Amino acid sequence: MKNNSNVTIKTEFTDWTGYWDKVSTMAAGGNLPDILQQDYAYINQFQESNQLADLTPFIEDGTIDTSNIPESIIESGKIDGSVYALSLGSNAPMMVYDKEIVEKAGVTIPEQPTIDELYEIGQTIYEKTDVLTYFDGGINMIQFIARTTGSYLFDELAEGTADSSLLYFTSIAKFSDAKFCIPANLLVEKNPEVVETKPIIDQTTWNDFCFSNQFISVSSTAGRDFGICMWPTTADAAAQPEYLKPSMFFSIAETSKNKEAAAKFIDWFTNSEEANEILMGERGIPINTEIADFVKGKVDDVTARVFDFIARVTEIAEPIDPPSPSGFSEVEELGKRLVETLRFGEINMEDAANEFVTVSKEILEEAAK
Amino acid sequence: MKKNSMTPKRKRTIGQIMNRKEVAGYVFILPFLIGFLGFIILPMLVSFGFSFTRYNILKTPSFIGLENYITMLTSDATFWKSFGATLYYVIFSVPLRLIMALIVAMLLVKSTKLSGFYRAVYYLPSIIGSSVAVAILWKRMFASDGVINALLQSIGIPSTVAWLGRTDTAIWTLIVLAVWQFGSSMLIFLSGLKQVPVSLYESAKVDGAGGIYRFIKITLPMLTPTILFNLINQIINGFMAFTQSYIITQGKPRDSTLFYTVYMYQNSFTYGKLGYGCAMAWVMVLFVGLITFLLFKTQKRWVYYES
Numbered sequence: 001m002k003n004n005s006n007v008t009i010k011t012e013f014t015d016w017t018g019y020w021d022k023v024s025t026m027a028a029g030g031n032l033p034d035i036l037q038q039d040y041a042y043i044n045q046f047q048e049s050n051q052l053a054d055l056t057p058f059i060e061d062g063t064i065d066t067s068n069i070p071e072s073i074i075e076s077g078k079i080d081g082s083v084y085a086l087s088l089g090s091n092a093p094m095m096v097y098d099k100e101i102v103e104k105a106g107v108t109i110p111e112q113p114t115i116d117e118l119y120e121i122g123q124t125i126y127e128k129t130d131v132l133t134y135f136d137g138g139i140n141m142i143q144f145i146a147r148t149t150g151s152y153l154f155d156e157l158a159e160g161t162a163d164s165s166l167l168y169f170t171s172i173a174k175f176s177d178a179k180f181c182i183p184a185n186l187l188v189e190k191n192p193e194v195v196e197t198k199p200i201i202d203q204t205t206w207n208d209f210c211f212s213n214q215f216i217s218v219s220s221t222a223g224r225d226f227g228i229c230m231w232p233t234t235a236d237a238a239a240q241p242e243y244l245k246p247s248m249f250f251s252i253a254e255t256s257k258n259k260e261a262a263a264k265f266i267d268w269f270t271n272s273e274e275a276n277e278i279l280m281g282e283r284g285i286p287i288n289t290e291i292a293d294f295v296k297g298k299v300d301d302v303t304a305r306v307f308d309f310i311a312r313v314t315e316i317a318e319p320i321d322p323p324s325p326s327g328f329s330e331v332e333e334l335g336k337r338l339v340e341t342l343r344f345g346e347i348n349m350e351d352a353a354n355e356f357v358t359v360s361k362e363i364l365e366e367a368a369k
Numbered sequence: 370m371k372k373n374s375m376t377p378k379r380k381r382t383i384g385q386i387m388n389r390k391e392v393a394g395y396v397f398i399l400p401f402l403i404g405f406l407g408f409i410i411l412p413m414l415v416s417f418g419f420s421f422t423r424y425n426i427l428k429t430p431s432f433i434g435l436e437n438y439i440t441m442l443t444s445d446a447t448f449w450k451s452f453g454a455t456l457y458y459v460i461f462s463v464p465l466r467l468i469m470a471l472i473v474a475m476l477l478v479k480s481t482k483l484s485g486f487y488r489a490v491y492y493l494p495s496i497i498g499s500s501v502a503v504a505i506l507w508k509r510m511f512a513s514d515g516v517i518n519a520l521l522q523s524i525g526i527p528s529t530v531a532w533l534g535r536t537d538t539a540i541w542t543l544i545v546l547a548v549w550q551f552g553s554s555m556l557i558f559l560s561g562l563k564q565v566p567v568s569l570y571e572s573a574k575v576d577g578a579g580g581i582y583r584f585i586k587i588t589l590p591m592l593t594p595t596i597l598f599n600l601i602n603q604i605i606n607g608f609m610a611f612t613q614s615y616i617i618t619q620g621k622p623r624d625s626t627l628f629y630t631v632y633m634y635q636n637s638f639t640y641g642k643l644g645y646g647c648a649m650a651w652v653m654v655l656f657v658g659l660i661t662f663l664l665f666k667t668q669k670r671w672v673y674y675e676s
Contacts, residue, residue, distance in 0.1 A: 021638035028426045028643070045641075049427035185534025188621045189512050326425070330640040337447075337624070344536070344623055369423060 007261050015194065020329070027051045032253035034262040038085045040246055043077070044323040052084040053252040058263040059083060065271050068288045076246040076320070086266055087246030089284020092313040093144060094212045096226040101131050101206040111312070112230035112242065115171055118207075119178070125206055126180030134182050134192060134199055135175035136209035137339035139332040141231070142168045143321060147241035148234045152321050157331065157360040166353040167234070172339055173349040184343035195221050212313075213247045213284045215306050225302060228309055242313055243320040247284030285310050327367025331360045413654075416647040424644035426637070437648035448649070450624045451632035458540060458628065459607035462547035467599055470551035471592075474558035488556070495552030503546075504616035508533065511542045533618055536625040543613045543626060554599045561595030562588070593672040601661055608657050629653060 010033075014022060020042060026032045032051060046052050058064045059074075064086065066074060077085035097109055105128040107121050122133030139153075146153040146164035156164055175181045182190070182205050190199040192208060200208040201222045209231065210218060219225055230242045250269065252262045269275050276291050281303045286292045296307055338356050341347045347355075386392055395402075420437060424430035441448050473491055477484055497503055510516050511532040521528040532538045569587050578586065611630040614620060620627030629649070637646030 017639065021634075024426045024641055025638055045427060049425075051427060183534075185531045185622060186513065188534035188539075188618075189508075189531050191619075327640075330642075333635070333639065340621070340623060346623070367425070 007258075007265070009265070027253075030255055032255055034253060034256040034258050035265060036251055036253060038249035038251045040076070040249075040320070041324045041328055043085050043249060043251070044079065045326045045328070046251070047079045047084050048326065051254055053254045053256060053259055055083040055086060055252065055263070055266075058259075063260065063263040064267045068290045069270070070287070070289065073246065073287045077249055079323075085249035085251040086270065087249055087284075087287055088270065089213070089247045089281070089286055090310055090314075091211050091213045091245045091247035091284045092310060092317070093140065093209070093231040093242060093245075094215060094309065095207055095209055095229050095231055096200065096215065096218060097207045097229070098131075098200060098203060099225065099227045101125060101129055101203065102227060105129050105131075105206075109227060109229050113232045114235045114237075115232045116235050118232045119174065122175075122178070122180050122207075129206075131206045132182040132199070132204060133175070133178075133180055134187075134205040134207055134209070135171065136192075136231075137172060137336065137343070138193075138209075139328075139335050141209070142335060144231055144241045145171070145234065147243070147318065147321070148237035148239060150239040154321075154325055154364070157357060158364060160357055160361050162353045162357045165356050166350065169338070169342060169349040169353045169356070172342055172352075176343040176345075184340065184345075187343070200226075211245070211247070212306050212309055213282075215309075216282060216302055219302050228305065230313065240316050240318050242317055244310070244313060244317045245320050281307065325364060325368070327364045330363045330367070334359055334363065416650055419644050420648035420651050422644040424642070424647075426641035426643050430644060433644075437645045438652070441645070441648060441652065447624060447627070447632060451620075451627045451629045454540065454625060454627055455608060455610075455629040458544060458547070458610065459604060462544045463600065463603045463607050465544065465548045466551045466603060467554055467596070469548050470554035470599070471558050473551065474555045474562055475588075477555075478559060478562045488559070491555060492552035495550045498546065498550035499610075499612050501612065501616055504612055507542065507546055507613075508617045534622055536623050539618055539622060540626045543610075543617065546613055546617075547607070547610070554603060557595055557599055558592070561592050565591040590673045591675075594674060597664070597668055597672050601664055604660060604664075605657055608653060 019037075023032070023036060027046065027049070038046065038052070043052075055064065055077075059066050073087050073090075074083060076087055077083050102109060102125065105125040107124050109121065110117065113121065118133070118135070125131055125133065142165060143153045145168045146156060149164065149167075151164055153164060156162075176184065182199055186199070186204065189197070190202075190204055191197045192199060195201075195214065195217050198208050198218065198221075199205040200218070208218070212228075215226070215228065233241050250266045252259050252266070256262055269279075270286065271288050271291065273291065273294055276286050276295050277298065279286075279295075280299050281295055285307055286295055296304070299307065335356060338347065338352045342349060342352045387396070419430060421432060421434055422430035423433045423436070477487055477491070512518075513529055513531040513534075515532075517532065518528045518530065530538065532542050565588060569591075570583060573583050573587060609630060610628055611634070614626050614628035614631045615634070618626040620631055630653075633646050633649040633653070636642045636649065
């Protein structure tokens with residue numbers, strides 16, 4: 001930082017779950033770093049407990065220049081009319097697939113398959129190549145399926161309705177019963193939640209679910225290029241479930257003593273050609289439209305495909321769900337536990353869906369206290 | 370009470386106070402005392418207080434009495450599952466580790482030129498065994514395409530078992546890892562073995578006692594204090610095991626390897642239910658305390674003290 005010699009930036013690397021464990025512990029101890037990355041799923045909880053500084057004054061006085069940033073993006077980091085987080089780019093749910101295997105099986109993957117189509121494709125691929133199929137078992141997929149009916153999962157859970165959850169667990173059961181799907185015990189070892197162990201990396205499966213900002217790291221871990229499409233929707237979807245998500249946010253901690261410098265850093269990160277020439281869209285497509293054009297001309301093929309993908313999603317995307325409520329992580333973990341139980345064949349889909357809804361309701365009520 | 374130490378008024382210089390033997394002792398253990406009180410006792414007391422609160426990590430705690438304890442013991446199925454998994458792990462890993470340690474200690478007790486080297490080599494796993502690096506290595510070894518299956522295949526067993534993916538085998542990978550770390554118990558056994566008077570063996574030999582007989586009648590009884598010490602130490606260690614479960618299996622599959630400490634960690638930091646986590650910690654303290662107490666109670670029946 002040659003322009004700000006009095007500022008030193010210390011960075012730390014962690015994985016996703018480790019990060020949130022760490023950040024919440026730091027928050028409890030009152031020693032959050034000046035700048036922290038935030039995510040759409042967590043921003044509410046942190047703001048509610050006054051951990052995040054209001055960025056509005058810095059935007060108003062021009063420390064963070066927002067003149068080339070679309071209002072909708074600023075909006076995504078707003079809570080109760082104030083900006084608490086600035087998105088670093090846009091992101092969308094993405095399914096990646098192994099081109100070589102798909103080609104060998106002679107199938108084509110639609111831009112957005114239906115869940116039934118994915119099932120059939122998986123079957124064909126297994127018959128032709130012996131490669132397995134994976135169907136996502138995370139909370140994002142439950143929300144995604146809820147969105148096909150125009151519903152918001154956490155509203156359903158608060159009311160105790162099981163519609164979307166049942167739809168979701170039905171799909172999980174359908175796929176885990178099929179012999180062309182990756183068996184539960186192999187999923188434990190080839191954990192899709194960690195990029196390095198994703199089953200697509202060593203061609204155990206031909207497909208995988210991720211978000212578009214992970215595409216670069218998945219490709220580079222596997223050392224090959226993948227095909228991309230949107231997450232599968234339902235055959236009778238009433239609404240388009242695909243959405244654009246603010247990929248990551250920068251927030252300033254309320255406890256920070258260097259808010260001004262932190263704001264300057266965020267400005268540099270979002271608005272300078274210098275910073276974005278280094279980032280090259282790694283955090284998602286730059287939110288500053290001029291910078292996005294600038295970066296677009298320079299990126300490699302892999303990143304360019306992500307840019308194109310986002311452009312296609314932008315045309316059809318429906319607005320994202322509201323930020324998740326407190327208790328989100330426990331509901332997420334509950335969902336994963338039930339999916340695993342279902343995949344191991346120790347519960348049926350109705351019971352799994354009902355338990356998910358009843359227990360989630362309790363968790364959310366408890367967390368709101 | 371000693372009279373002269375009570376006599377007041379006579380001023381002592383700091384030097385005189387410092388020169389008294391007891392004071393010198395306290396000064397020497399002061400760094401430890403400060404650490405023990407400040408970093409162990411105080412946080413423990415604080416956590417005891419928090420265990421009666423609803424303490425979302427990002428909010429201020431509010432008092433809820435025994436609710437955490439009641440929820441845990443009556444309606445948290447995962448709590449019992451993690452408790453069961455930990456108990457299973459301790460019940461199998463501790464005796465196996467001690468047997469392993471004793472066997473290797475018996476082999477190493479004879480002094481040869483290389484015994485120092487062997488001791489170091491066998492102690493090594495104890496140092497590195499609970500590290501993240503070994504945890505990740507372990508995960509790879511027991512993968513379906515890992516080295517364990519490759520070894521089995523090379524001796525003609527066509528194994529493609531996903532060891533970590535089956536509820537019946539996953540915990541055993543962790544138990545095997547624990548047994549491998551027998552080094553510290555081994556060292557303690559070694560010193561115990563060296564204290565057995567040679568004269569006992571000699572007279573036993575004269576009386577015509579064979580090797581196994583000598584082991585059962587002399588070595589084992591003489592070692593019982595060491596065994597008790599090792600047993601208690603290892604049981605406490607076993608209940609505290611964390612890294613293995615957290616890194617290698619993340620409690621999977623089906624929570625069959627979800628150690629108590631990992632579930633406690635999840636509650637405290639992932640779910641942000643710090644009060645609940647503190648309550649869990651105290652249940653663990655009480656349980657381990659109880660086990661230790663019971664073991665001490667039984668020592669009259671089987672532990673032999675020479676004096």
